[in-house]
Amino acid sequence: SGQKVCYGAFKRSCYKLAYFQDLSRRVGFQEARQACEIDGGALLSLESEAEQQLIENMLQNLTKSGSGISDGDFWIGLWRSGDGLATSSACPDLYQWADGSVSPFRNWYTDEPSCGSEACVVMYHQPTANPGLGGPYLYQWNDDRCNMKH
Numbered sequence: 001s002g003q004k005v006c007y008g009a010f011k012r013s014c015y016k017l018a019y020f021q022d023l024s025r026r027v028g029f030q031e032a033r034q035a036c037e038i039d040g041g042a043l044l045s046l047e048s049e050a051e052q053q054l055i056e057n058m059l060q061n062l063t064k065s066g067s068g069i070s071d072g073d074f075w076i077g078l079w080r081s082g083d084g085l086a087t088s089s090a091c092p093d094l095y096q097w098a099d100g101s102v103s104p105f106r107n108w109y110t111d112e113p114s115c116g117s118e119a120c121v122v123m124y125h126q127p128t129a130n131p132g133l134g135g136p137y138l139y140q141w142n143d144d145r146c147n148m149k150h
Helices: 029-038 049-064
Strands: 003-006 014-017 074-079 120-125 138-144
Touching: 014 049, 029 074, 049 138
Parallel strands: none
Antiparallel strands: 003 014, 074 120, 120 138
């Protein structure tokens, strides 16, 4: 399930947001990736600041809709395969888009990616969290363990 929204101005004209307040319905990265593919799509690849802003606006509208949306990060299609250089300074360059797009656009939160065992990326959505050193935990990206449920 999820909310499908279509626009004409971007390469991908339709987006689908799936948010589950019920923690038992949240899934890991690979499960989310497969669900998108079964639905004929792919996990989101953000290719520009304008597209990032569009998604932020969609999430803000979802929050305003009175749906009771609360803290819960969203998987995006950025990930790092293998651990080859996961702890080196080259680590940030090892992240790639799951759909094969090659956009260099990134919106990392301060001090991210932390690499190590965290190889899959979420877009922060924690409106009730106290801000950290990089500001509120909203819309910036964080690498997380791929088996975490989002």
